[in-house]
Structures are given as structure tokens and as C-alpha cells.
Amino acid sequence: MMRVPEPPRWAQWIIGAALHERHREEVLGDLVERYQDAWEHEGPWRAGRWYTWQVLRSAGPFIAYTLLWYGIMIRNYLLITWRTLTRNKAYSLINTIGLAMGIAVCVLALLYVQHEWGYDRQHPDADRIVRVAYSPNAETGYPGLAKVPFAVAPALEADFPQVEETVRLFRVGSGEAGSHVLQHDEDLFYTDAFYVAEPAFFDVFAVEFVHGSAQSAFQKANSLVLTEPMAQRLFGDANPLGQELIHQNQHVLEVSAVVTSINEQSHLHFDFLAPWAFLATELYSSWSSFEEDWSAAFTWSYLRLADGASPDALEAQLPAFIQDRYPEEVRQRFGDFSFILQPITDIHFHSHLRGEIKANGNVRVVYGIVGIALLVLVIACINFMNLATARSLARAKEVGVRKALGARRGHLVSQFLGEAVVLSMVSLVLALAFVGWAASLLGTIAGVELVLNDVLQPPLVIGIVGIGLLVGVLAGSYPAFVLSAFQPTEALTGVVRQGRGAVTLRKLLVVVQFAITIVFFISIAVIQAQIRHIHTKELGYHTAETLLIQRPSQRFGEFSNALFRDAFLKVPDVLDVSGGFGSMPGEPRSTWNYWVEGTPREQKNRVSTLYGDYNIVDLLNVDIVAGRTFSEEFGTDDSGFLLNEAAVAEFGWTPEEALGKQVGQFVWREDTFSKQGPVLGVIKNFHYESLHEPVKPLIVTLTPDFGALIVRIRPDDRAETLAQLRATWQRLAPTAPFEYTFIDDNVAQLYEKEQQLHTILNALAVLAVGIACLGLSGLAAYMAARRTKEMGIRKVLGASIAGLMVLLCKDFTRLVVLAFIVAAPIGYFVMEPWLQGYASRITMTPPLFLIAGVMALGIALLTVGYQAFNAAVSNPVDVLRQE
């Protein structure tokens, strides 16, 4: 038996790949045949060459032909798919919109995450920039401090060669309350975002110049850089360069540049930026040695490390640096402390030290949003799959016919898959359109700017398309693989025995969908209850109709509380006037060191402090538990203190015991007392901070003429009262701006995040419900359609419409109840940790859960009921005739 020679393997492989299956076999065969002919006549070597040459010549044309053929195939599939979809408009529409919404939600969440993740990454070499901060100490409970003394950064730059560049940032006006004023022509306004920075700022941080440049920005000691929004607000569309602004009624500043604001995507937040020279020559002109100070942590200090330098290595060397450089007495005073180097890109999520520039973000919120978005996507996908499956079963006949006509299973599979994928791609397009619209909407809710351009980044686009494809494939795979396996006969006769497994799967999907929806409802109910609790809970002091007016600073003249009180009390509807500072919503947190009787003389207890006028306790309507409040009758009251219940408990006394105990107020950073006196009274705990935290100890010390003015007015005709107050103010302090807030507004602001959360969750829940209902409706329609014959017969036998509807709904009711049973514990476990973040919280009672469940059931019944009604009222004659 002669060995049948074989052409070179690799050449066969090439031509085999290039050929379309229509003629692959015969062409390969022909080639082998002629190869063997050549082999016989010309020998193996020539034959091999002939074969190779044939392959090389033909490969190109064959590939082109194959591709063309595939193209035609795809075009045909698309055509068929298109016709199929347009014939079932309702189904296509429902399914597409449902999936589109799910994908849109996911995309929006991804955009949000991308935005948050991008904080501080816009700076060149952002991975080399670190911030020097005082490290938190878990043992002592020291929370750390984001600022360090002035001398630190220059010393680091000098001592360590791997520190390439340093930038110090200083916020002006952080110490005094209500004193930071800028004036342009006649306009007076406040700012709390006025900073001073070293020239290297523009080198290290990426800032875009709208007017001016980095060179001209800090040219003179009184140059001033504005952000674009500020320039717009102050000067409108006019050119701001060269314009003058008067700072604190004293210094004249000249606008030298305008930059785009980076506040949106950076932990930095400034509206005005003045040169470091301004600090030296003007603000600190009386403190010439401030650059050598090692004790006052006033500046945020940033280092840019050299390429390749390791922050950890540098951080390890810092303890030695502290030993070397910090003066002995400072180290003695502060005890043990250390530095940490925070990568600038980490600050937004992970830094929660004292003295941050602004409140930083929370990683968990980001995770939470991503999690929720994924959930919504899951619901949408389940829906899509459910509906696609239900739909395709209705096409069993079509499948049977095509199989009988010889369609190969592979074709059917790819056609069903193709349909599902096309549908999901259309959903994708819809989703993107929806995202574009919603992005601007979300901007107002969550205060986040999402630009549509962000969407078109390659990684995101790939991700989105990937999701669409995946969903399409998953959705199409069930009908594709299960349907195409049917035998033609059973498919044709319409007797499609759906496997037990399939029905159960579908029911399971519905349960999952509704379970997720119910969890949403539960969360919203709980959050709503907690918010209501926050609003109605007795805070322990009177916040309504109470104004905080920022006292004009010394620069505008001498003002005493008495002056204002007399003037304001003349305004009708003003009930009382007092003064106060610290420890109130709208006022900065204020703590101080105290000594109390019964503890060692050197022991400094840090306690929250409220500085107030004589009548502050009365004005705020805080109850007195023991003793009395300040009174002008007793001339010595200015050395007395009031404590709240928590403070009293902290020091181990009962309120009665506390009266008369001595308390000493330490002088800043020293061991002597600025004030010492007895406890005059004990006041009831009131929530001067947010309800997230338990009421902390509070000491009230008498300091009239300090802090903001607190005015209680009558609720009637607020606008008129305010106008009169403003007029009075202008008489007394014409150069100082009249800026006020209402305490209850300030309180509400503490809970801004909760409101946002509530709003977002509401929106998401509506979406989730919408999607779930779409799915349920499609499913219900299908189920009802399947049982039309049964309905027809029952009707003929005398069943009522109502009875038929109940019959159809029973099944679904059971599913929703099951979903509820699953969802309730999940909802509990999700909301419990959230509630634990509040010192004052509601308990989750059964009614909350039941409401959620009942709502879900109601919606489900409405949805299914409509379909059931349709089925129930159909004419039995039409139905039975279908046979």
C-alpha cells in the first residue's frame, strides 16, 4: 500500500483558515490531489514548492471571499433580526428601555466613581507629591493634624536631597470668627477661602491660567490670584487684571491672574490666592520670625519627591529629623509625636485628620454607590433575560419549521444570540443618550460635575460595550441553546413542554428582582424615618427663628454686645439678643483646656466650650438642672462656669455635687489660668453637634462681646424684621458686612448628606421598580397568553372576570411574598450598620418593613392585574377557535 503523500502541514493550515466552509473541503481535496500528481511526476520537492506557491497565491483571494460571505451572512441576520423586532414592537420597546435604564445607571455610577477617583490626579507627577502631617496616634487617641509649623517644610528641603520641591499653603483668617472681608468698590463680602501660597505652588499643582500666567501671578507682594467663578462674581465679564480689592479694610491687593477653579476635583479649595510675600510683609509684619517657628501648626506643607524616591523611606527618616531639628522645649511640651507623608492622591478618600482643608470624601460611599448601581444592573439584566426567554418560547413554531427545513442548530443558536445582542446594543445607545441627559441632572442633586466627555474615554467605552455584549449573550443564550434543541415535531405542534427547570428558573428570577426592589424600599423607609427623627427630635435648645449674625471684626471699630442689644431690641419682633462663640451649628468647633477640682493641677482636660454672654442660656431656652445661669446681679460671675450634664458626669459628680467646684481655664500653651472660678450651674444636655454623635461635655464660660450676635425674633413677618435689623446694623457699623444665618438652617446643613442620600436612593428605587415592573408585565402577558385556552373554557363554564383575574394573580402573589421573606432580613442587615453611625437613632420596627412589602405587592398586583384583566375579558370564542 503506497504511502499517500501529505502536503506541508503549515501551508495546509494557512489555506484551510482562509477558506470558507462552503468549499473548504473540496478545495483542500483538489489541492491534495494535484499535489500528489506533482509528487508523482516531478518529485517531492517540486510538489512541495508547487503547493506552497498555490497557497500563497490563493490565500488572499480566498480570504477576501470568505470575509465577503461573512459580511453577507451578518447582513442577513441583521435583516431578520430587525424584522423580528419590529414585528414585536411592544416587547422590543419594553425590553430595550428596561435594559437601557439599567445600563445607564451603571454608567452614571462609573462616571461618579471615575470623578471621585480622579481627585488630585491632574497634577503632573501627582504620584510624587506628598503632604506632611502630624500622625494620628491610636493609643492616645490623637486624631492627627493636617497642618505643620512653618519651619518644617524648608528644613525638610534642606536636609533631604530627595525632596525636590516644597510648597506651603496658609489659610488667612482661620483664627478669628467673621473677620475675613474683601471689598471691591462698593461691594462687601466674606470669604473663607483666602489662601497664601509659595511661588512653587504653580509648579507643583496643575492650575490653568485664564488671565495672566505663573510668572506674573506673584510678581508683587500685593498680587492676588482669583479663581474664575470668583472673577465672574466680582467683575462679571470685565477684565479683572489690575483691578483692586481691599482686604480687611487695610491692604490693597491687585488682581494679577485668574485661574480655573480646581476645587471640584481636588482636596484643595481656594478662591483667592496671595503670594507668600504678602504674609511676610503685611499679615505677619509683627512676627518676623514666623518662618522659624516650630510650634504652631499653621501651614499645609507639600513635598514633591525626586523621581524614584520612596515616601516610605523618607518617612522612616523623619523621627531622626524631629530629634535633630525640633527645639528641645517644643518636643518636651508636645511629648511623643511623629510625621506621616500622605500621598496627595490618597487624601480625598483616606485622610480624615484634624485641620483638613475641607471635609474629605468617604470611600464607603463610593463603594455603596457602585454596589447599588450593580444591583440595578442585575435587575435589568434579569429582566432582559426573562423577557427574551418568554418571547422566544412563543416562537417555538418558527423554530420547528426552520429545523424541519434543515436549518442547522448552529445557525439557530447564532440567530437567537444575535437578536439578543442587537437588542442590547440598541439599549446601549439609548442608555448613553439617557446618561447624557441625566448627567446634568445629577450635577444638581449630588453637586458633582459629570461631563459627557468623560464618558467617551476608551476604557469606559470598552467597559460599557463589554457589559452590553455580556448581557446580550447571557440573555440570548437560554433561548438559543434550549430552543434550538427542540425536535421539530414537538415544536411545530405547539406542544412545547417547558421543562420544570425552565419555569422554576423564571420564577426564581422574578423573586430575585422583587427581593432587590423590596430591599430598596426598606432602605428608603428607614432613611426617611431617621431623617424625620432628626428633624423632629428635641435638640434640647431652641433653634427656630434664631439668627447668628457675624460680629464685625476689630478693624471696623469697637462694638460691644450692649450696643447692638440696645439697638436691636428697639426693632419690633426682636425678642432677645445675646452673644456667643463656638459649639453651635454655624459656629466653629471650639475646645479648650481646663483643670477641674479633684484632678491633678497639671492635668489638662480638653472640653468643648461655648463662649457666651449673660443671657445666652435663656435665649437658647436650655433647661437648668442645678444651680443658676449667669446673672449681672453677681459681679463675680465672669469667673464662673456652667457645665452640661455630660461634663458633670465626665468629672464624676452629680449635678448637685458639681455646684461650687472649682474650674480653671488654662492660658494657651501655658500652665497658668486665665480664669478660675466655681461651677455656677449645670445645664441640660443639648445637641450642639449633629445627632451622629452623643452629646459631649460642654463648658460655658462668660465672655460678653465675643463671637457672633445671637438674636431671637418672632416668627411673624420675618422679612420685615430682617430688613429693620439690617438697617440698624448699617447705622451702627456701616463698613462691616451684615451676614447672618439661621441656626435651624445650620442644623439642617449638618444633615445635607442624608438628604442627598435620600434623594439619590429615591431616584434609584423608582428606576428599580420601573425595571422590575416592566419585566413582570412582560412575563405576566406571556403567562396569560399561555393560558388563554384555559381562560376561555372557564369562562364558558361560567367563571366571572374577577375570579379569573384572581386565578392569574395568585401565582405572582406567592412569588412576591417569597421575595419579601428573603428581602426583609437583608434589609435589616444593610441598614443596621448605617443607623449605628448615629448616636441618636430610631429602632427598626416591623411597620417599616411591612410598608415596603405591601408597596411592592401593590405594584406587582397592579402590573399583573392589567394583563390578567386583558386575558380575562377576552372572548372565549376567539380563543377556542385558535385550535
Next chain:
Amino acid sequence: MELLTRSEELILLAVWNLQAEAYGAAIQAHLTKVTGRDWSFGAIYIPLERLEARGYVRSMKQEPTVKRRGRRKRYFTLTKAGVAALSHMRHIQNTLWEGLGPLALDGGEG
């Protein structure tokens, strides 16, 4: 009626010539012998697919043989339309050549 290209005409003629033996390898061998050029299979199969789409040939698949390592053969035959197309080309050819003597380098008759 559309004209056939030269290659198409040659291929169709080969199919006709080979009668019941008109399958891929045979067509290629025949054309190679007649034209003296080694025909590529791409240049044969792809035009044949097109011709089949236009209805000038039809194809049938046959049993595999040992010689071809177990791969089947595909036989081609002319359809009526194919025959008509060929005749048409022949007619055109004849008309064009009519009255022209044998071609000679000097262009003269003879």
C-alpha cells in the same frame, strides 16, 4: 445578456469539456495544460462560485476518496443558461473575427 470575462469563459469551456469529470482538480489540470500557465485554485473556485450564483453552473458533492485524504469532491456542470452564455460569446467572437484573414506581422493579406 451579460458578457463573460475571459477567465470565466475559459473555466466554463473547461467544465463543458470535462463533462462528467468536471471537478476542481481536473479543471485546474486541464486549464493548466491548455493555457500553459499554472492556474491558482483561487482563480478557479471564486469565479465558479460567482458563476454558480448567476446560474451558469450547478454543483454537486460526491463521496470522498482515499486519494484526497478523505475529502469529498464537488462536480460542476453547465446549466442551460451557462450554455447559452457560452454560445453567445462564441457568436460574438465569430462576428468579430469574420472577414479577417490570418493575422500577419506585416498586416497584409495572405
